[in-house]
Amino acid sequence: MILLATLAVPLAGALLLLVPSVRHARLHGIVVSGITLAWALAAALAFDYGHAGTQLEFDRPWAPAIGLRFHLGVDGVSLPLIVLTALLTFLCFVYTLQHPPSGGGSARLLTALLLLLEVGMLGTFMALDLVLFFVFFEVVLIPMYVVIALWGGAGRRAAAYKFILYTLLGSGVLLVGLLLVAVDAGTLDMVALAHRHGAGLSRGVQVMAFLLIGLGLAVKAPMWPLHTWLPDAHTEAPTVGSVLLAGVLLKMGTYGFVRIALPMVPSGAEFWAPWLGLLAVIGIIYGALACLAQRDLKRMIAYSSVGHMGFVLLGIATLTPVGVNAALFGNIAHGLVTGLLFFLAGAVKERYGTGDLEELGGGMFARAPRLAAVLTFAAIASLGLPGLAGFWGEMLALLGAYRPGPGLSRPTFVTFMALGGIGAALTAAYFLRMLAKLTHGRPKDEHRVVAALTPYEYAAWAPLIALTVLVGLWPKLLLELTNAPVRALLGGG
Numbered sequence: 139m140i141l142l143a144t145l146a147v148p149l150a151g152a153l154l155l156l157v158p159s160v161r162h163a164r165l166h167g168i169v170v171s172g173i174t175l176a177w178a179l180a181a182a183l184a185f186d187y188g189h190a191g192t193q194l195e196f197d198r199p200w201a202p203a204i205g206l207r208f209h210l211g212v213d214g215v216s217l218p219l220i221v222l223t224a225l226l227t228f229l230c231f232v233y234t235l236q237h238p239p240s241g242g243g244s245a246r247l248l249t250a251l252l253l254l255l256e257v258g259m260l261g262t263f264m265a266l267d268l269v270l271f272f273v274f275f276e277v278v279l280i281p282m283y284v285v286i287a288l289w290g291g292a293g294r295r296a297a298a299y300k301f302i303l304y305t306l307l308g309s310g311v312l313l314v315g316l317l318l319v320a321v322d323a324g325t326l327d328m329v330a331l332a333h334r335h336g337a338g339l340s341r342g343v344q345v346m347a348f349l350l351i352g353l354g355l356a357v358k359a360p361m362w363p364l365h366t367w368l369p370d371a372h373t374e375a376p377t378v379g380s381v382l383l384a385g386v387l388l389k390m391g392t393y394g395f396v397r398i399a400l401p402m403v404p405s406g407a408e409f410w411a412p413w414l415g416l417l418a419v420i421g422i423i424y425g426a427l428a429c430l431a432q433r434d435l436k437r438m439i440a441y442s443s444v445g446h447m448g449f450v451l452l453g454i455a456t457l458t459p460v461g462v463n464a465a466l467f468g469n470i471a472h473g474l475v476t477g478l479l480f481f482l483a484g485a486v487k488e489r490y491g492t493g494d495l496e497e498l499g500g501g502m503f504a505r506a507p508r509l510a511a512v513l514t515f516a517a518i519a520s521l522g523l524p525g526l527a528g529f530w531g532e533m534l535a536l537l538g539a540y541r542p543g544p545g546l547s548r549p550t551f552v553t554f555m556a557l558g559g560i561g562a563a564l565t566a567a568y569f570l571r572m573l574a575k576l577t578h579g580r581p582k583d584e585h586r587v588v589a590a591l592t593p594y595e596y597a598a599w600a601p602l603i604a605l606t607v608l609v610g611l612w613p614k615l616l617l618e619l620t621n622a623p624v625r626a627l628l629g630g631g
Contacts, residue, residue, distance in 0.1 A: 139196065140177060140180055140181045140184060140194050141181060141194050141195075141196055141210045141211070141212060141264050142196045142210065143177050144174060144177040144178055144181060144220070144224070144260060144264075145210075145257055145260055145261055145264070147170060147173050147174045147177060148170055148171065148174050148227075148253040148254070148256040148257050148260070149253070149254070149257050150170075151166065151167070151169075151170030151171075151174075151253045152249075152250045152251075152253035152254050152257070154166070155246050155249060155250045155253075163244070163245040163246040163248075163249040163250075164231065164234055164235050164238065164245055164249060165235070166249060167231040167234070167249040167252060167253065168228070168231045168232060168235060170253060171224070171227045171228040171230075171231045171252075171253070171256065172228055174224050174227070174228070174256065174260075175224040175225060175227075175228045177224075178220050178221050178223075178224035178225075178260075179221065179224075181194060181212060181217065181220065181221075182217060182221055185212065185217055187214075187618075187619065190213070190214065190622035190623050190625075190626055191213065191623075191626070192211035192212065192213050192266065192329055193211065193212055193213065194210075194211060194212050195209070195210065195211040195266070196208070196209070196210040196211070197209045197210075197211075197266075200267070200270070205325070205326055206267060206269050206270070206326065207267050207270075207326070207327070208267070208270060209265070209266040209267045209270060209327065209328075209329075210261075210264040210265065210266060211264065211266045211329070212263075212264060213623045214619040214620045214621075214622060214623040214624075215393075215396060215397065215466060215620055215623050215624065215627070216263040216264065216393070216397070217619065218466070218469075218470050218616060218619065218620075219263045219386075219389055219393060219469065219470070220260060220263050220264065222385065222386065222389075222470060222473050222474070223256065223259045223260055223263065223386045224256070224260070225601065226381060226382060226385045226386060226473065226477055227252065227253075227255075227256045227259075227382065229381075229477075229481075229597075229598045229599075229601065229602070230252065230378040230381055230382060230598075231249075231252070232594055232597050232598045233377065233378065233481065233594060233595065233598040234248075234378055235594055236592055236594040236595075237377070237484070237485075237488065237592075237594065237595070239289040239376030239377065239378065239379075240289070243284075243288040243289060247284075247288075248285070248288075248289065251281040251284055251285055252281070252285070252378065252382070254277065254281045255277075255278055255281040255282060255285075255382060257274075257277060258274050258275070258276075258277030258278035258281070259274075259278055259382075259386045259387070259390070260274075261273075261274030261277065262274040262275050262278075262390050262393070263390075263393060265328070266327065266328045266329055267326050267327060267328060268316045268317075268319070268320050268326045268328060268331075268398075269316075269320075269326055271316075271328065271394075271397075271398070272309075272312065272313055272316055275309065275312070275358075275390060275394075276309055278387060278390070279302060279305050279306065279309070280302075282301065282379065282382075282383065282387065283298050283301060283302045284298075285375065285376065285378075285379045286298040286301060286371060286374060286375045286376075286379055289375075289376040289379065290374035290375050290376060290379070291373065291374040291375075292374075293370065293373070293374050294374045294375075296370065297367075297370040297371050297373070297374035297375070298371075298374075300366075300367045300370055300371070301367050301370075301371045303367075304357055304364070304366075304367040305357055305358060305367070307357070308353065308354045308355075308356070308357030308358060308364070309354060310354075311350050311353045311354040312350070312351055312353075312354020312355060312394075313354070314350050315346075315347050315348075315349070315350030315351035315352075315353075315354060316351060316398070318343065318346065318347045318350065319331065319339070319343075319347050319351075319402055319403065322338070322339050322340075322343050322347075323338055323339060323402075324338075328397065328398065328402075331401070331402045332397075332401040332402060332626075332627055334402075335401060335402075335404055335629045336402065336403055336404045336405055336406075339402075339403065339405075341405045341406075341409075343403075344403035344404070344405040344406035344407075344409075345403075345405065345406045345409045345410070346406070347402075347403045347406055348399055348403045348406025348407055348409070348410050349406070349410060351394070351398060351399050351403070352395070352399055352410060352414065354394075355391040355392070355394040355395055355398075355399065356391065356417075356451075357391070358387065358388065358390050358391030358394075359388060359391035359392050359395075359447055359450075359451060360388065360391070360443075360444060360447065361391075361414075361417055361418070361421060361447070361448075361451055362417055362420050362421035362424055362425075362444060362448070363417075365421065365444050368440055368443065368444065369428075369437050369440040369441055371383060371440075372384065372436055372437070372439070372440030372443070372480075373434060373436050373437045373440060376484075377480060377481060377483070377484030380436065380440075380480040380483070380484070381477045381480045381481060384439075384440075384443050384472070384473070384476040384477060384480055385472075385473040385474075385476065385477035385480075386473060388443060388447055388472075389469045389472075389473060392447065392450045392451065392454065392465060392469055393469070395451075395454050395465075396454065396462060396465065396466065396624070396627065397627075400454070400457070400462070400627060400628065401627040401628070401629070404628075404629065407457060408457065408543075408545050408546070411455045411456075411457055411542075411543070411546055412455070412546065412547065412550055412551075414451060414454065414455040415451075415452055415455035415456070415539070415550070415551060415554045416554070417451070418448045418449070418451035418452040418455055418554070419448065419452060419554045419557040419558055419561065420448075421444050421445065421447070421448035421451070422445045422448035422449060422452070422557070422558055422561030422562075423445075423557060423560065423561050423564070424444065424445075425441050425442060425443070425444035425445025425446075425448060425561075426442075426445050426561050426564030426565050426567070426568060427564065428441040428444070429441045429442050429445070429564075429565075429568035430564070430567065430568045430571065432495075433494055433495050433496055434493050434494060434495070435483045435486060435487075435493040435494075435495060435498075435572070435576075436480070436483045436487075436493050437493075438495075438568065438572065439476065439479045439480060439483055442476070442479075442520065442565070442568070442569075443472070443476055445561060445564075445565060446468065446472045446476070446520070446528075446532075446565075447468075447472065448558075448561070449464075449465075449468055449531060449532045449535045449536075449558065449561075450464075450465045450468040450469060450472070450531065450535070451465070452535045452536075452538075452539060452554060452558055453465035453468065453531070453534065453535035453538050453539075455539075455542075455551075455554075456535075456538035456539055456541075456542045456543060456546070456551065457542065457543030457545075457546065457628065458538050458541065458542060458543045458628075459621065459624050459625050459628060460534055460537055460538040460541070461534070461535060461537075461538025461539065461542075461543075462538075462624045462627075462628065463534060463617055463620050463621055463624055464530070464531050464532075464533075464534030464535040464537070464538055465531070465535065466616070466620045466624070467530050467531040467534065467609075467613065467616050467617065467620070468530075468531025468532065468535065469531075470527070470609065470616060471527035471528050471530065471531045471606075471609065471610075472528075472531070474527055474602050474605050474606050474609070475516060475519045475520045475526075475527060475528055475602075475606055476520065477602055478512075478516045478519075478599060478602040478603065478606070479516045479517075479520060481595075481598060481599055481602075482509070482512060482513050482516055482599075485509060485591070485595060486498070486509070486513070486576075489506065489509070489588050489589055490588070495572065495575045495576065496575075498575070498576055499575075499579075499581060500574070500575060500576060500577065500578050500579030500580060500581065501577075501578075501579055501580050501581030502576050502577040502581075502588075503577050503578065504580070504581055505581050505588045506588040506590075508590070508591050509588070509591060510576070510577040512591075512599060512603070513573070513576065513577065514573055514577060515603065515606075517569040517570075517572060517573055518569070519606050519610070520565070520569060521565050521566045521569040521570075522562055522565065522566070524610075525607075525610050525611060526606055526607065526610035527605070527606045527607075527609040527610045528606075528610075529610060530609075530610070530613045530617075532558075532562055535558065536555045536558050536559060536562075539551045539552065539554050539555035539558065540552060540555050
C-alpha cells in the first residue's frame with residue numbers, strides 16, 4: 139500500500155483545499171508534499187535492491203469488462219524518478235513560502251494545482267497498465283497549463299496555449315500507438331508486454347507502434363524538432379512551474395521510451411533507432427547553438443534542456459545497457475541540476491528585475507557573492523564537469539554510441555558520438571559565456587543593493603546541491619539500481 143498512499147496523500151491534500159476552513163495554503167502544501175516525500179522515501183527503504191523485478195505492487199480491477207486494472211509498481215528504473223518528483227515538489231513548496239509567484243490566481247489554487255501535478259507525475263512512474271499510464275500522463279497537462287496561464291510572464295497566454303496544443307496532439311498520437319500494441323497483443327499489462335519482448339506482434343505492427351508511441355513521447359521529451367513549445371513555456375512559467383517542468387515533466391517522455399517503447403516493440407526500436415539517434419544529436423547541437431544566441435537567462439536554460447535531453451535520447455537510441463543506463467542517469471542529473479538552475483534564474487530575476495543578460499551586466503560576485511557562487515556551481519555541473527552529476531549521463535551516452543546494439547550501424551553511431559562530443563564542448567562554451575556576463579567583471583550599477591539569500595532559498599537549493607555532488611562522486615548509487623532492470627527490459631535477463 140506504500141505506492142497507493144504516495145498517490146493518495148497529494149490527491150487528498152488537493153481536495154482538502156476545497157474546504158473553506160483549510161487556511162494557510164502554502165503551509166498546507168509544504169505539509170502535504172512533505173508527507174508525500176516521506177512515503178516516497180519509505181518506498182525506497184522498503185525496496186529490495188537485490189531484486190530486479192517489479193516490487194511494492196498494488197493491483198486491483200479498475201474496469202474488468204474491458205480488462206483495465208489499477209496496477210502500480212516500482213523497480214530500479216522508476217524508483218529514482220519517484221523520489222526525485224516528491225523531492226522537487228516539496229522544495230517548490232518550501233521556496234514559495236517566502237517567494238510566492240505573482241499572478242491572477244490565489245495561493246489556494248496554486249497549491250491545489252501543484253499537488254494535482256504531483257499526482258500525475260508520480261502516477262506516470264508507478265503505472266503498470268497502458269491505459270492507466272496514459273491517464274496519469276494526461277493528468278499533468280491541465281494543472282501545468284493553468285500554472286503558466288495564471289502565474290506566468292507577459293507572454294503567458296500564448297505560451298500556455300502552445301504547451302497544451304503540442305502536448306495534447308502528442309498525447310493523441312501516443313494513445314493510438316498504445317492501443318495498437320494492446321489490441322494486437324491482447325493485454326494492457328505493461329509487465330506482461332515487457333516480458334514478451336514483442337512476441338506475438340508482427341514486425342510491421344512494431345514499426346508502426348514505435349513510430350506512434352515515439353512521436354507522442356518525443357513531444358514531452360522534448361526532441362528536436364518537436365521542442366518548440368518548451369522555450370516559451372519555460373520563459374513565461376513562474377519559477378516553480380519551470381522547476382517541475384524541467385525537473386520532472388520532460389522525464390515522463392524519456393521514461394516512456396525505456397518503460398514502453400524499447401521492451402514492448404523491440405523490432406520497431408531497432409528500425410527507428412538510427413533516426414532517433416540522428417534527431418538526438420541534431421537536438422544536442424541545435425540546443426547548444428541556440429543557447430549561445432540567447433539574451434534571456436531562463437530562455438537559455440530552456441534551450442539547454444533540449445541539448446541535455448538530446449544526450450538522454452542518444453543513450454536510448456543505442457539500444458544497449460550502457461546507453462539506456464546513461465539515459466536514466468542523465469534524467470536524474472538533469473532534474474537535479476536544471477531544477478537548481480531554474481530556482482536560481484528566478485532568484486536573479488526577483489533581485490534584479492530582469493533576466494536579460496545584457497541588462498544584468500557583470501559583477502555578481504561583487505554584489506551577491508553567495509548567489510554568484512551557487513550559480514557558478516550549477517553552471518559547471520550542467521556543462522558536465524567530472525565529479526558532478528551532469529558528467530556521467532553525457533559520457534556514458536557517448537560511450538554507448540561508440541558500441542551500439544546488434545543490428546545498428548557502428549559507423550553511423552560513431553558519427554553521432556563525435557557530433558555529441560562537439561555539442562558537449564559547445565555546452566561548456568555557452569555556460570562559460572553566461573558566467574562571464576553575469577558573475578565576473580565590474581557591476582553595471584555600482585549603487586545597486588542586492589538582497590541576501592533567504593533561509594527558504596538555502597533550504598530549497600541545498601538538497602539539490604548535495605545530491606548533485608553525491609551522485610557525481612558516487613555514480614554507482616544510481617547505476618547499480620538501474621542496471622539489472624534495464625538489462626531485463628532489453629531482453630538480456
